[in-house]
Amino acid sequence: MSNDDKRPWPQAGRERMIFPTPIDICAFGVKDPHDELLAKMDQGSVFMMGDNPALPRMPEKPTLIDFFNLRFTGMTLHHLTTAAKRAYDEGCSEKVIMACLLHDIANGCLLRTDHGYWGAQLIAPYVDEEVAWAVKYHQALRYTPDPAVGYPYPEAYKKFFGEDYDPPAYIKRDAAYAMQHPWYMTARYVTMYDLYFFDDVEPVKIEFFADIIARNFRQPEEGLGYDDSPSSHMWRTMIWPNNFL
Numbered sequence: 001m002s003n004d005d006k007r008p009w010p011q012a013g014r015e016r017m018i019f020p021t022p023i024d025i026c027a028f029g030v031k032d033p034h035d036e037l038l039a040k041m042d043q044g045s046v047f048m049m050g051d052n053p054a055l056p057r058m059p060e061k062p063t064l065i066d067f068f069n070l071r072f073t074g075m076t077l078h079h080l081t082t083a084a085k086r087a088y089d090e091g092c093s094e095k096v097i098m099a100c101l102l103h104d105i106a107n108g109c110l111l112r113t114d115h116g117y118w119g120a121q122l123i124a125p126y127v128d129e130e131v132a133w134a135v136k137y138h139q140a141l142r143y144t145p146d147p148a149v150g151y152p153y154p155e156a157y158k159k160f161f162g163e164d165y166d167p168p169a170y171i172k173r174d175a176a177y178a179m180q181h182p183w184y185m186t187a188r189y190v191t192m193y194d195l196y197f198f199d200d201v202e203p204v205k206i207e208f209f210a211d212i213i214a215r216n217f218r219q220p221e222e223g224l225g226y227d228d229s230p231s232s233h234m235w236r237t238m239i240w241p242n243n244f245l
């Protein structure tokens, strides 16, 4: 947030209560504070809506680069930029570089589960169809070796999930579909530049890709999240992850 940002904070003068995201209540057993928080409303507290001062403040018209810098976890940012840099250094097309840069974007600040599918929907209105396709299918292809192009089952996955992990049927179905598709190699390159252990990899700033993003990502004039695309609400969820409704 820049120091000359004079926008007032919403809901001034009141305690702003944060209700946990239902998936966290379900997945982690976070206590459902429903009754307790409703009771506090009688004492003047409100449920949080809009900018949360505990998070870096997003500009009024956020760009893709703002999400990388102000919302994504450090690990995701590093992972995405280094994957894209590998593709760049190998002389890949800008579509492949963009797919690498965006492949795990759902993990940045939204959801991990089925991240390829979520990520593809998030970016679909703004990128070439082939880029969103590659992001969707990289998830299934990561589990699927292809000796013909030199892609083995990842050693990292043996550690992540155990040697005996067997992916579910929809992953196998979608990988088989992707492998006979004309865009197969775009998604396959994503899996080939997808590094998990990168102690020795120099961090790359997202700004390195500014020109490629400008050519390949349709930044909406209103700001990402405030436009009216089929995935605007997903970007808004990252801007305001604490909104009650």
Ligand SMILES: [Fe+2]
Binding pocket: 103, 104, 115, 116, 138, 139
């Ligand atoms: Fe991934």
Ligand SMILES: [Fe+2]
Binding pocket: 079, 103, 104, 194, 195
């Ligand atoms: Fe990845």
